[in-house]
Amino acid sequence: MGIHPQFQEIVDYPPKNVRYYYDKIKGDHNAPITRKKRILYQYINKMGIPRMKFFNTKGINLIHSTRGILPLNKKPFVIDIESGSAFTGLDWNYLKKPFAQKIIKGILNSKYCKKILPQSESAKKSLIENIDCSKFMHKIETLYLAYHTTKLKRKDSDKVRISFIGKTFYEKGGHDLLEAFKILNKKYKNKLSLKYKGPVPENKKLNLSNIEYLGNIPNKKKFYEEIFGDCDIYVQPTTIDSFGVSILEAMSTGLPIVCTDDFTLPELVKDGYNGFLVKSPVNWYKHRFDLGKYRKLAEKNHPQTIKGLVKKISILIENKKLRKQMGRNSFKLVESGRFSIKERNKKLKRIYEEALKIL
Numbered sequence: 001m002g003i004h005p006q007f008q009e010i011v012d013y014p015p016k017n018v019r020y021y022y023d024k025i026k027g028d029h030n031a032p033i034t035r036k037k038r039i040l041y042q043y044i045n046k047m048g049i050p051r052m053k054f055f056n057t058k059g060i061n062l063i064h065s066t067r068g069i070l071p072l073n074k075k076p077f078v079i080d081i082e083s084g085s086a087f088t089g090l091d092w093n094y095l096k097k098p099f100a101q102k103i104i105k106g107i108l109n110s111k112y113c114k115k116i117l118p119q120s121e122s123a124k125k126s127l128i129e130n131i132d133c134s135k136f137m138h139k140i141e142t143l144y145l146a147y148h149t150t151k152l153k154r155k156d157s158d159k160v161r162i163s164f165i166g167k168t169f170y171e172k173g174g175h176d177l178l179e180a181f182k183i184l185n186k187k188y189k190n191k192l193s194l195k196y197k198g199p200v201p202e203n204k205k206l207n208l209s210n211i212e213y214l215g216n217i218p219n220k221k222k223f224y225e226e227i228f229g230d231c232d233i234y235v236q237p238t239t240i241d242s243f244g245v246s247i248l249e250a251m252s253t254g255l256p257i258v259c260t261d262d263f264t265l266p267e268l269v270k271d272g273y274n275g276f277l278v279k280s281p282v283n284w285y286k287h288r289f290d291l292g293k294y295r296k297l298a299e300k301n302h303p304q305t306i307k308g309l310v311k312k313i314s315i316l317i318e319n320k321k322l323r324k325q326m327g328r329n330s331f332k333l334v335e336s337g338r339f340s341i342k343e344r345n346k347k348l349k350r351i352y353e354e355a356l357k358i359l
Contacts, residue, residue: 006082006119006145006245007066013148013341015349021060050087050100062355069107076355079108080117080143082242083263084127085288090242092288095130109135114355117143119243120264126285141351144267145243146344147252149335152229159193159210160317163231163255165246166198166238170299171284173237173260174198178206179301180237180309185210187310188317197227228253232323233316235259237305239282239298244268252334256326258312260305268339274329276315278308 011020053068063070063077069087070077081087087104088094095101108116108131116139118124124142127133133140162181166172174196181194185208197214205213217223227250228234234250236259241247243264247257251268257275259265263285271277281304287294316323333339 004245005249006243009145009147009341010064010066013146013345015345015352018349018352020064050094050104051089062352064352069104070112071103071107073112076112076114078115078117078351078355079113080119081123081127082119083123083285084130092130096289101131104131105135108133108139113139115351116140117351119143119145120267122264122267123242141347143344143347143351144338145245145248146339146341147248147334148341149331150224150228150253152224152253154229154231157193157230157232159191160188160323161193161195161230161232162235162313163195163227163233163250164197164235165227166236168240169199169201169204170295171238171240172198173239173280173305174200175204175299176237176302176305176309177235178204180306180313181211182206183306183310184313184317187314192317195227195230224249224253228255231255233258233313235309235313236265237278237280237309238262238265239280239294240284241265248334248339251330251339254327254331256316256323256330258309258316270329270333274326274333276312278305278312280305 011022014020051068052071053065057063057073057075060075063073063075065077065079069079083090085092085095088100107113113136116127116136118127118140119142121142124140127140164174164177166174169175181192185192193210193212195212195214197217200213214226217226232255234247234255234257236244236247236257238244238260239262241262241264244259247259247265247268250257251274257269259269259275259277260280261277262280262283266277269275269277281302282294282297284291284294287297316326336342
């Protein structure tokens with residue numbers, strides 16, 4: 001599928017004395033060809049067959065699976081998940097199929113499955129709410145994603161700079177952000193700028209000289225400098241994230257965050273500490289069994305969200321000292337807090353050692 005940044009962080013920064021063996025994945029996780037592959041796998045999932053993996057385990061002591069279950073595996077394994085639907089290609093309706101449930105529960109209850117690692121408390125809750133975990137509840141332990149920190153030299157600017165990333169327009173709240181920025185731009189004339197990374201319908205673009213619509217930036221260093229380095233506030237009014245990796249990336253560079261209260265985001269952003277949460281009337285998890293209805297709701301303008309964005313961003317625009325402090329708090333959460341590599345590896349090493357005990 002093209003490796004996702006959250007899994008790259010595991011293999012790039014392993015616990016001490018741990019060596020990972022894996023096939024280096026080529027390609028971008030969000031490239032058109034990998035999206036087509038996901039459609040194919042979703043078709044397979046639709047038949048009630050969960051996501052699974054078959055491979056040669058010769059010479060391997062332990063398997064760390066990133067979402068796929070291991071039906072013919074005879075080695076101890078742990079599995080991490082971003083939500084309960086990770087077993088069925090992130091489609092909740094397939095998860096309801098009795099055949100899929102039977103396979104998933106059978107393997108998670110097997111002696112080879114040592115730990116089930118939801119990436120957040122929200123992910124853990126979604127697992128328990130959608131799969132009967134009573135026989136293997138003792139195996140479930142939340143293990144937050146971790147990220148390396150990047151210290152960027154931010155140049156002073158006479159404008160307060162806002163950044164946003166969204167691979168989709170409506171679901172990621174791009175339209176709400178643009179409406180909020182329109183209001184803020186009138187309120188703070190010549191004092192703001194916005195870097196917008198993601199697709200925007202032509203009829204939704206604001207024709208303002210202080211908005212820069214960014215295209216593809218393949219170089220990671222340049223990407224960070226453009227999005228997070230030339231920035232004072234990172235904003236993400238999403239309604240669809242199961243974790244919010246771009247928010248974690250922004251935090252890892254020391255930025256204050258303004259985002260919605262969607263799913264895991266209140267675990268990333270402590271309201272009033274490293275940013276602000278804005279209440280969203282739309283939540284993908286509430287409508288997980290009817291994504292058509294969710295998308296219709298997501299495509300509407302959300303006055304409540306827009307008002308909240310304007311209010312919270314205004315506080316940070318007017319208080320540079322608070323912006324800086326919240327940015328430092330974001331950095332601290334990634335450098336040494338719950339999202340630090342040190343904290344994750346401490347837990348992961350212990351989990352691996354427990355999993356390697358005699359079956």
